[in-house]
Amino acid sequence: MLPDRRDTIAALATARGRAGVAIVRLSGPDALAIGRKFFRPHTPAHTPPPRQMVLGTVLDGEKQPLDEALFVYFPAKSSYTAEPVVEFHLHGSPVVVETLLAALTAHGGRIAEPGEYTRRAFLGGRLDLSQAEAVAELIEARSLAAARAARRRLTGALSERVGRIRDRLTEALALAEAEIDFPDEDIGPLDRREMLAAIAAADAGVAALLAGHQRARTLAQGAVVALAGRPNAGKSSLFNRLAGARRALVHETAGTTRDPIEAEVVIEGLPLRLVDTAGLRQTEHDVERAGVAWARETIAAADLAIYLIDGAVGVTADDRQWLAEFAAVPRLVVWNKLDLAAPDASFAGLGDLAVSAKEGTNGEELRRRLVQLLGADGADNEALLAAVRHRNLAEKARLNLAAARDLATAGDKSELAALELREAAAALGEIIGETTPDQVLDTIFARFCVGK
Structure with missing residues (x-):
């Protein structure tokens, strides 16, 4: 069962255990209303100003003082999840954190599922799926090079590369569909060469992504x-x-x-x-x-x-x-x-x-x-295709492109070539989450920690 996006969710956003600071995050339509019930600013204000830290007292479920903390509110248009978000920046006491979470969940919130914040960011259009996956990879990075590679994916490097490949697919598909829609017009050898060139360019782009897979995966x-x-x-x-x-x-x-x-x-x-x-x-x-x-x-x-x-x-x-x-x-x-x-x-x-x-x-x-x-040599800036899921989809796209090329070369198979090109585009679209089934999303986001 998919989590209900109408819920307001709460979780510890920082690591568990004792620390100097802990951040408890609320996200959802009632985040501000719930959060304000358990925060008393030192300088009273009707509504905390967006994106500004406010110092005050955090209250427990009995409205008794619990901690001195900072409170910050992010409107939907400027939050990570594309919905209202409230954060409490507390002292890193597990007792304080658990007491606050108990109060928040007793008054309209619920504990977030693993990866639910980032899933909402994806569903809200803040990130595409490859960027969302990169969030988990950046958190789990075990070397500086790994962190930098994850950051490149997070900032859209893989999405941009996939977009350029799909642009060439669109060119090829437009030429194939022109032949389908206007069968009485002679597309001519020049246009067919253009179609084959666009297919070849798309295939070369996918091949380059696959060449960097082993280093990206490692x-x-x-x-x-x-x-x-x-x-x-x-x-x-x-x-x-x-x-x-x-x-x-x-x-x-x-x-x-x-x-x-x-x-x-x-x-x-x-x-x-x-x-x-x-x-x-x-x-x-x-x-x-x-x-x-x-x-x-x-x-x-x-x-x-x-x-x-x-x-x-x-x-x-x-x-x-x-x-x-x-x-x-x-x-x-x-x-x-x-x-x-x-x-x-x-x-x-x-x-x-x-x-x-x-x-x-x-x-x-x-x-x-x-x-x-290990097959992991090569330039880090080409190490974009990290997940096995990505590799499998890219390999499928190459098979579709090879079939499209053969059909286009035959000269009278434009409908079948167009079908293969659409399949290739769909496979690449699944990498960035345009056509990804819910069960795949469940598997991806289950790998995340609860607070992310």
Whole structure:
């Protein structure tokens, strides 16, 4: 059941817990009337002036003083949700916040659903759907590059790009429909070439968006990189090197790492979750065997595995067996312990990168290869198509454009070509929310926090 937009909703807009300041937000047709019941300005005024902070006393449900706070009112024309909004800027006491929310909801408000404020902003025309999704991505950003990419989408960069592509689709569709509407007129080879050129331009625009998808997705969602290899290959040393801190115990005793150890790192702007796994070997020790099983599951589920060869020993039959098991996992095979030995003939055909985790040799090249293998290299300003939903719709649009091109080339299939062009335009329109079903909106906004 969809939330009723006629309701006035309330929620904590800042993070939960104790803090210097907490903001409680009301939005809806009765926001000002409800808010004024629980605020007494120090300088009495008939109506708080719009968009100006007013100092006063916040009252509880019994109209007793609760806190000294700032009150601000935003008319619908200048609010985030395109409807009247009131904010209380309180001291960040959970008790004060919960007491005020209880009073507000007992007198006409209700607690907001997750993402309901931004959903109202979308429905009110403040944001298109790609911009609304970018709000959540900006909040969840785990690196500066990720935050900047989300901000570009929030300020309309993806919407603008989709709009330009749809302009070319409109040109092609106008020419196709001219042939349908005026069948006795010869559209001629020049106009058909114009139609095909417009289709090609639209297709190139969609292709460019798709080319930046993997970096955009990795910036927004991160990636899991598992460190794999036999015991004593140097996984924990490399983990500590990449993490920039001593997070995993390093010891010459084989099997030191049992449980996967994780660290959040940022490499070339990408938020990554590094996982140091147990050394891979056959063992009769119950605890170590469980650790190896856990390692195998972790490696199989990773976005990328860095498999380390112990340079002090060289490539073994066990290494080849483990590499065969993980053949389906994107991987980078690396010769470690370059400080002890250079790669020998056994490494041929497996890789060409040698490092010393202990001394940091070739660390920058390892980072560059890692980003490249994740498919996440490229310019951040082209990283616009972040969501899998966006990618799927863009891929559908390309299929429709390819069909339209083939039909237009045939010369007598204008009605079918126009149908494919309309389908392509609809798919692109769904990215920005022009034709998005309610159940898709429910899924998107459920990812938001309650106060946003």
